[in-house]
Amino acid sequence: MQYMQSVISSAATPQTQKIGKEWYGNAVEPPYVYCFTHSADGLEFIAARKAMAQVHPEGKCGCFQPELWRHDAAEFFITTPAGDKYMEFNLAPNGAWWAAVFCAPRQIAPGYEDWQPKGILATGSNTEDGWSCRALIPTAVLKEVGISLDDCKLTAAAILNSPEQIFLTTALPCNTQPDFHRPDLWEKACYR
Numbered sequence: 138m139q140y141m142q143s144v145i146s147s148a149a150t151p152q153t154q155k156i157g158k159e160w161y162g163n164a165v166e167p168p169y170v171y172c173f174t175h176s177a178d179g180l181e182f183i184a185a186r187k188a189m190a191q192v193h194p195e196g197k198c199g200c201f202q203p204e205l206w207r208h209d210a211a212e213f214f215i216t217t218p219a220g221d222k223y224m225e226f227n228l229a230p231n232g233a234w235w236a237a238v239f240c241a242p243r244q245i246a247p248g249y250e251d252w253q254p255k256g257i258l259a260t261g262s263n264t265e266d267g268w269s270c271r272a273l274i275p276t277a278v279l280k281e282v283g284i285s286l287d288d289c290k291l292t293a294a295a296i297l298n299s300p301e302q303i304f305l306t307t308a309l310p311c312n313t314q315p316d317f318h319r320p321d322l323w324e325k326a327c328y329r
Contacts (some may be wrong), residue, residue: 141307143213143291144296144327148176152329156295159303160315167267169295171211173329175286179276182228184295185210185269191299192263196233197304199259200286205229211270212294212317215284220320221289222246224282230268232261238282242318291326292317 146152157168167187190209196202205227216223227235238249260271294306304315309322
């Protein structure tokens with residue numbers, strides 16, 4: 138696994154980042170690339186890889202779909218500085234998406250049990266040459282969760298090569314089985 142701080146750059150000057158190793162430190166070819174940008178509209182998440190993906194068979198572009206993680210998915214986790222509430226966002230290579238709010242690792246926050254945030258815009262394309270997807274999470278959704286982009290912790294992640302899944306994350310390394318729900322290991326985002 139490789140650690141790196143995620144950057145939230147201006148939409149005018151996007152900064153792409155790459156994860157080239159999986160959870161156990163093995164090289165991933167082709168690598169997974171992602172980018173976070175901010176604008177008045179909200180947080181945009183873009184992810185891509187030059188390999189075809191296995192996507193959730195019921196997932197449809199732009200639509201909410203639980204359990205995307207059972208197939209290839211781009212993910213991110215964003216939290217308040219205290220880590221007392223965090224949002225997980227999954228984006229399938231074909232543009233299907235899912236989100237949840239937690240108050241502790243894997244504990245859905247009270248009032249968010251059936252949460253489906255409004256205004257998420259998501260697209261994706263998955264071909265033999267590779268995939269790319271993007272989602273816009275509106276500022277109103279982030280405010281509802283209590284997250285400010287200029288003062289948040291953020292980690293990018295991905296599940297790839299389904300059904301022989303490999304796990305990638307930018308979080309600090311830990312000697313456990315793959316587990317993205319570790320807000321104690323997420324770093325403050327670099328906001329530009």
